Amino acid sequence: MCPFVTQVNNRIKLWVLQHPHEQKQAKSTTPLLQLGLTNVQLCVGELPEDFTEVRAISKQACALLYPGPTAEPVEHINTPLEHIIVLDGTWSKVHRLCQQNPWLHELKTLSFDQVPHSRYHIRKANREQSLSTLEASAYCLHHLEGLDTNPLLHLLDGFVTMQTKQMPDAVKQRYQK
Numbered sequence: 001m002c003p004f005v006t007q008v009n010n011r012i013k014l015w016v017l018q019h020p021h022e023q024k025q026a027k028s029t030t031p032l033l034q035l036g037l038t039n040v041q042l043c044v045g046e047l048p049e050d051f052t053e054v055r056a057i058s059k060q061a062c063a064l065l066y067p068g069p070t071a072e073p074v075e076h077i078n079t080p081l082e083h084i085i086v087l088d089g090t091w092s093k094v095h096r097l098c099q100q101n102p103w104l105h106e107l108k109t110l111s112f113d114q115v116p117h118s119r120y121h122i123r124k125a126n127r128e129q130s131l132s133t134l135e136a137s138a139y140c141l142h143h144l145e146g147l148d149t150n151p152l153l154h155l156l157d158g159f160v161t162m163q164t165k166q167m168p169d170a171v172k173q174r175y176q177k
Contacts, residue, residue: 004158006151007038010141012084014040015054016133019089019097029134030088032159036134036152037141048101055103057083063108065140066098071111074143084110084140088133112139132156 014037016030023044033040043051062083065074085107087094098104115131116139131139134156138149 004155008036008147008151010037010039010147011145012081012141014137015083015085016040016042016088017051017085017097018042018044019093020044020046021093022089029132029156032134032155033137036155046097046100048103054085058103058107063110064104065110065136067111068109071109073113074110074140075113077144081144086133086137
């Protein structure tokens with residue numbers, strides 16, 4: 001992955017709360033975020049006691065990137081934020097993380113008015129507008145702090161290319177558009 005890595009200095013700290021099952025996924029994009037951003041923290045777990053470090057900052061200028069009826073679009077946020085929390089896992093695992101951590105419900109929630117087209121074609125998604133954790137984080141940081149996220153998307157493109165090269169032809173065909 002080295003030829004694709006150019007670190008981006010993000011002001012807003014990104015906290016990735018990852019479901020333990022996602023750690024074992026070879027196609028997870030969270031390791032790419034860790035390579036590509038200078039201000040990111042990974043927390044793996046399921047229950048509130050697994051997230052004591054991030055819970056400690058949740059009363060600061062903090063928001064959760066998670067769709068919902070009260071979520072504000074990142075494209076229109078003017079309030080400065082210091083921390084963004086993203087949930088990493090399948091939709092069902094992320095939903096479970098949210099349900100098992102009621103403290104997340106107290107946070108301001110963010111979503112997207114215009115969901116960008118996903119470049120991440122090597123993992124099936126149940127929802128048409130699904131994005132990888134990297135894509136969602138990059139889009140969010142781009143809008144909230146004007147961050148140039150092209151290096152992150154270049155890293156994702158390189159990752160997708162490398163993963164695709166390793167797939168047998170029959171598997172590749174499932175992911176081609």
